[in-house]
Amino acid sequence: MDKKYKQDIKYDYWWAGMERVCHGRMMQIAQAAGSARRLFEMDRDELVLIGGISDKYADDIIRKRSKWNIDEEYDKLLETGIEFIPFYDVRYPKRLSGVTGHPFALFLLGELPPDDKLSVAVIGTRNCSGYGRMMAGRFGSDLASYGVSVVSGMAYGIDGIGQEAALNAGGMSYAVLGCGVNRCYPASNKRLYERLKAQGGIISEYGLYTEPAASLFPPRNRIISGLSDAVLVVEAREKSGTMITVDMALEQGREVCVVPGRITDPLSTGCIKLWKQGATPVTCAEDIMYMLDEMFKINKKKAELKTVELPAVQKCLYEHLEPYAKSIGQLSDETQTEFREAVCALVELCIKGLACETGKGYYVRIKECKAV
Amino acid sequence: MLNSVLSFGIRGIEGFCVRVEADISDGMPMFELVGYLSGEVREARERVRTALKNSGYDFPVKRITLNLSPGNIRKHGTGYDLPMAVAILAAMGAIKNDRLADTIILGELMLNSDVSAINGVLPMVIKARSMGITHCIVPYDNAAEGAMADDVTIIGVRNLKEAVEYLNGEDTVRTYRAQASAEELSSRKGECDLKYVKGQKAARRGLEIAAGGMHNMLMIGAPGAGKSMLAKCIPTILPPLEKEEALEVSSIYSVAGLLKNSNCLMSERPFVAPHHTITDVAMTGGGLHPRPGSISLSHRGVLFLDEMAEFSRYTLEVLRQPLEDRKITVARNYGTYIYPADFMLVGAMNPCPCGAYPNLSKCTCTEPQRRRYLNRLSRPLLDRMDICVDVEALDCESMMDDSFAESSDSVRKRVTSAHELQKRRFSDTGILFNSQMGTDDIRKYCALKDDVRLWFAQVLKSMDISARSYSRVLKVARTVADLDGEDDISKEHLCEALQLNNSNIFG
Numbered sequence: 001m002d003k004k005y006k007q008d009i010k011y012d013y014w015w016a017g018m019e020r021v022c023h024g025r026m027m028q029i030a031q032a033a034g035s036a037r038r039l040f041e042m043d044r045d046e047l048v049l050i051g052g053i054s055d056k057y058a059d060d061i062i063r064k065r066s067k068w069n070i071d072e073e074y075d076k077l078l079e080t081g082i083e084f085i086p087f088y089d090v091r092y093p094k095r096l097s098g099v100t101g102h103p104f105a106l107f108l109l110g111e112l113p114p115d116d117k118l119s120v121a122v123i124g125t126r127n128c129s130g131y132g133r134m135m136a137g138r139f140g141s142d143l144a145s146y147g148v149s150v151v152s153g154m155a156y157g158i159d160g161i162g163q164e165a166a167l168n169a170g171g172m173s174y175a176v177l178g179c180g181v182n183r184c185y186p187a188s189n190k191r192l193y194e195r196l197k198a199q200g201g202i203i204s205e206y207g208l209y210t211e212p213a214a215s216l217f218p219p220r221n222r223i224i225s226g227l228s229d230a231v232l233v234v235e236a237r238e239k240s241g242t243m244i245t246v247d248m249a250l251e252q253g254r255e256v257c258v259v260p261g262r263i264t265d266p267l268s269t270g271c272i273k274l275w276k277q278g279a280t281p282v283t284c285a286e287d288i289m290y291m292l293d294e295m296f297k298i299n300k301k302k303a304e305l306k307t308v309e310l311p312a313v314q315k316c317l318y319e320h321l322e323p324y325a326k327s328i329g330q331l332s333d334e335t336q337t338e339f340r341e342a343v344c345a346l347v348e349l350c351i352k353g354l355a356c357e358t359g360k361g362y363y364v365r366i367k368e369c370k371a372v
Numbered sequence: 373m374l375n376s377v378l379s380f381g382i383r384g385i386e387g388f389c390v391r392v393e394a395d396i397s398d399g400m401p402m403f404e405l406v407g408y409l410s411g412e413v414r415e416a417r418e419r420v421r422t423a424l425k426n427s428g429y430d431f432p433v434k435r436i437t438l439n440l441s442p443g444n445i446r447k448h449g450t451g452y453d454l455p456m457a458v459a460i461l462a463a464m465g466a467i468k469n470d471r472l473a474d475t476i477i478l479g480e481l482m483l484n485s486d487v488s489a490i491n492g493v494l495p496m497v498i499k500a501r502s503m504g505i506t507h508c509i510v511p512y513d514n515a516a517e518g519a520m521a522d523d524v525t526i527i528g529v530r531n532l533k534e535a536v537e538y539l540n541g542e543d544t545v546r547t548y549r550a551q552a553s554a555e556e557l558s559s560r561k562g563e564c565d566l567k568y569v570k571g572q573k574a575a576r577r578g579l580e581i582a583a584g585g586m587h588n589m590l591m592i593g594a595p596g597a598g599k600s601m602l603a604k605c606i607p608t609i610l611p612p613l614e615k616e617e618a619l620e621v622s623s624i625y626s627v628a629g630l631l632k633n634s635n636c637l638m639s640e641r642p643f644v645a646p647h648h649t650i651t652d653v654a655m656t657g658g659g660l661h662p663r664p665g666s667i668s669l670s671h672r673g674v675l676f677l678d679e680m681a682e683f684s685r686y687t688l689e690v691l692r693q694p695l696e697d698r699k700i701t702v703a704r705n706y707g708t709y710i711y712p713a714d715f716m717l718v719g720a721m722n723p724c725p726c727g728a729y730p731n732l733s734k735c736t737c738t739e740p741q742r743r744r745y746l747n748r749l750s751r752p753l754l755d756r757m758d759i760c761v762d763v764e765a766l767d768c769e770s771m772m773d774d775s776f777a778e779s780s781d782s783v784r785k786r787v788t789s790a791h792e793l794q795k796r797r798f799s800d801t802g803i804l805f806n807s808q809m810g811t812d813d814i815r816k817y818c819a820l821k822d823d824v825r826l827w828f829a830q831v832l833k834s835m836d837i838s839a840r841s842y843s844r845v846l847k848v849a850r851t852v853a854d855l856d857g858e859d860d861i862s863k864e865h866l867c868e869a870l871q872l873n874n875s876n877i878f879g
Contacts, residue, residue, distance in 0.1 A: 156740065188740075328762075328871075344863075351834050
């Protein structure tokens with residue numbers, strides 16, 4: 001039995017690599033044929049009889065398998081240290097196996113989110129505002145500090161920021177990629193990618209060396225929502241990949257929460273729309289915990305804002321700073337501070353980690369504190 | 373009969389003495405030119421022959437040989453026509469020899485024997501003066517230009533006849549002496565002035581500090597925010613050129629044929645704004661007959677690169693060496709030329725391809741697009757930009773505001789006194805401005821007091837500042853202190869310098 005399993009998994013590995021060709025019908029086809037091994041051994045006439053396999057597709061299968069050495073390829077996989085987890089594997093996430101259209105198999109670097117711990121997807125736009133940056137960071141780190149796994153797509157903007165914050169808070173985070181797990185996309189998130197390997201996991205349903213492509217991202221979003229108990233939308237435009245994830249989450253029966261933004265802000269239109277449709281607005285990680293976890297004791301005191309002592313000018317400027325970028329000129333006008341004084345105060349605030357320069361000469365508040 | 377006259381050529385932006393020798397001997401009638409000549413110099417044969425005929429001389433039906441010595445330096449340009457004609461006349465015995473020895477002759481001939489203007493008269497005259505020559509015959513149109521150099525008598529001639537008359541001792545031709553006066557040096561056209569720049573506190577302050585230490589500057593701002601206008605104001609807040617500098621700059625423009633007002637020295641600092649399609653050769657100087665490029669034309673002034681991210685990467689990278697050396701060495705087929713290039717680099721660019729960042733409700737660019745755009749400026753080049761400022765788009769209130777802001781003249785006063793401070797400080801170091809300080813100078817002149825030092829050490833730790841940014845911040849802080857007229861660099865000076873640092877333009 002064990003030996004047979006070992007042999008079969010090699011065929012499953014071959015079949016999992018076919019994802020790019022059959023777009024989500026992998027499970028169906030494999031079940032119709034009986035097993036991946038049958039698909040490998042069938043001749044062309046038998047293949048085309050299976051529902052969902054067209055002539056062209058049958059040719060693709062035959063071409064692909066003729067070049068595929070079952071034993072050699074599987075050994076190569078083992079050498080990379082990347083784990084291959086087909087749907088029947090005990091490690092296959094329970095949350096995901098309950099989802100219709102769940103992936104045939106997962107490729108994994110690191111670990112999978114544990115089934116017995118809460119997990120929340122923090123998602124949003126790539127091109128986020130300072131406000132989004134701040135919120136993603138805050139929710140990521142607070143959720144992690146409650147022991148929640150943060151799942152996301154490791155993209156620029158909200159995704160990456162939320163995950164990075166979770167890691168910084170000492171929590172676990174998991175990234176689902178739209179390419180092979182051994183490919184870091186986007187490349188500039190290399191540092192996050194390396195950290196996730198050790199402090200969480202990198203997950204994908206696509207075979208090794210699969211290059212990122214636009215068509216691969218919407219399907220991977222169903223895994224993000226599938227692996228989570230709730231989806232938190234931090235900042236999103238009305239038409240965006242984030243909204244696809246939300247649709248998937250609703251189909252899968254996951255909770256959807258949104259971070260409210262200004263109604264005039266294009267980056268918040270998505271959140272506001274979801275809110276109107278019934279998503280839960282949340283203002284802190286505790287809101288999410290309360291919703292998800294019956295056992296969560298709300299009488300656990302909400303963390304109070306830290307107080308910092310600031311000189312008068314700095315305090316005044318700090319209070320006028322917002323999560324939205326403001327220029328030095330604007331700030332010095334608003335606070336009626338002399339320009340040079342304002343510059344000095346802002347630099348000092350940056351040094352103290354309370355503010356940050358997002359574009360040349362533009363500042364945002366990055367940490368909520370009570371200034372005294 | 374053999375005879376020779378002195379003339380001058382240009383190599384780089386320096387003149388070199390050329391001896392034009394003419395020999396007329398019996399033999400087959402012919403007119404031969406030798407001496408490593410380029411095409412336009414060879415063509416002088418026809419111009420000289422016809423001009424001689426048209427001013428009433430019989431062109432000798434003999435074997436005429438002209439040699440331009442030294443024979444190992446390529447000669448180009450049309451300034452040798454007149455000396456050739458004079459040399460032939462001298463060899464014919466039509467000109468007395470006594471004035472020839474201490475006179476150089478420059479000028480292009482027309483067929484009717486009129487003398488027309490040439491490029492590079494000023495540097496040639498300056499060089500001739502340093503060689504002890506006291507008289508220069510130049511085209512009439514170049515006479516005022518030549519007269520900018522002191523201690524030389526300039527004889528401006530309209531045609532060949534006048535040159536001959538002067539050389540033969542008839543004083544019918546007017547001579548010129550140096551006349552550039554102090555008023556002319558300080559006069560300034562008032563097209564651009566900071567008083568017309570509305571709002572823009574950050575940019576104005578950045579401009580003042582950049583000018584105060586001649587720091588290179590990068591302006592980032594939305595399209596139409598006024599980056600170009602601000603840049604054009606920089607020459608108006610820099611102190612005017614001093615006499616020696618003015619001679620140097622005027623010489624470069626003279627060589628390039630760009631000396632617009634030939635009556636007086638250039639007093640305003642040059643402002644050169646090449647289009648972003650400029651080639652690297654046009655930027656550095658060069659070409660078949662090398663001429664100064666944009667970086668040399670902006671010597672002692674401002675080189676403004678608008679839409680800096682649109683320049684080809686290669687064109688920008690060639691700026692790196694001159695920014696360090698303050699001169700450029702151009703090697704070409706016919707020799708190696710050195711052009712001065714001590715300029716202040718001012719760049720302007722948008723914060724992202726659409727220009728609206730960091731206003732995220734307007735900006736449509738994605739993060740990678742923005743990064744790619746900013747990455748068009750290489751790190752080494754950014755490292756040479758001491759100051760980076762944001763130029764805000766104007767709001768309606770400031771646009772409608774008709775009052776004047778502080779004028780260029782009053783800013784210039786502060787800048788000038790900062791420059792003087794620096795001149796005194798660096799009097800024996802060979803540099804002029806804070807921006808040129810090396811590691812040793814920084815250690816010596818940017819020493820921090822103990823409490824400031826302690827504070828700065830903490831800042832460096834928390835802000836993750838590289839070694840390069842570190843020295844940049846110190847240099848700029850030095851300038852800020854100079855503008856305040858203070859000896860010690862304080863916390864406030866460092867804060868301002870930190871804010872102007874460009875290490876976080878990626879946000």
